[in-house]
Amino acid sequence: MPTFIKKTDFFKLYSLTDGVYAAIAIPGKGAWSNAGIVDLGEEVLIFDSFSTPSAGQELRKQAELLTGKKVKHLINSHYHGDHVFGNQAFRDASIISTVETKELSKEKNKLGDVKKEIEHTKEYLRSLKQQIDLTRDPILKASLENQYDEMNKVLNDIPRLEVVLPSVLFEEKLLLKGSKRKVELHCLGGGHTPSDTFMYLPEDKIAFMGDLLTENLHVPIINPEEFLHIFERVRELNITTYVPGHGNVGNKELLNELEGYITFLKDTVTDAINNHVPLESLITRFEAPLPYKNWMGVSGIEGNLSKMYEFYRGKKQLRSGRTLI
Ligand SMILES: [Zn+2]
The missing domain is CATH 4.10.860 (DNA Excision Repair, Uvrb; Chain A)
Structure with missing residues (x-):
């Protein structure tokens, strides 16, 4: 059970177990997504850096206050600005991501004049x-x-704001070992972006999921098949506490809910495609069932319906070979 510790201007801090903390964004205050603080023994690891340098700086301050140790590593779960725009507060740490996340960060988060x-x-x-x-x-x-x-x-x-890119790169798995605990970083592909990393603490049975897990939110899904595959693999791990990228700390139920949502959308769009229902008609006729009707998200459920329709239509075309003509 997460234990509330304190509230800052940007986020609320919860203790998950001795030396592991979740920083849960207070909506509208400049953190925008959740982060994690992990005491490795001699030093501290941070998971994701929020959406502004100000929130990132506060995260670092709180991490050092809580543990009395220096921040050694920062993980970037994926390239989205709401998870990495606080990176500059951790410039002297080793910033870790997948090779692809670094490339995407470089390309998509470029700052102009x-x-x-x-x-x-x-x-x-x-x-x-x-x-x-x-x-x-x-x-x-x-x-x-x-x-x-x-x-x-x-x-x-x-x-x-400065875009500070990751400096330590991995592909699928990275192990970090402190005197106090082990940390595993896993990238099994991408469901929300082309490359999504989650962090698993095997001794603590805790996972920080980035945007592979969110609560009551129409989180953008770019690859439902990989998303569902990642969930299957996550279920094989021994996890009791899940920290989502957005929303509150939860348990397996959080995973079940998002998996149910993706499966529901998949069934809806594949049915429509098989029955030759065009996307426009599908969207016009579609009525979101509860509880999805009450989920947040600027593109709503329609945003994911459209993306998934294109995804499965593309797959079908590929299977029938029509795209080759
Ligand atoms: Zn994201």
């Missing part, structure tokens, strides 16, 4: 504001408002 970045972000915030004013769906409204608040925090930090 500060003035232009500020202008683009302001423009995006204006478009979000328009959507907020137009939407009547209270869940979508709340999701857009949260996106607005988080992006506003990113905007405030743009003048000092």
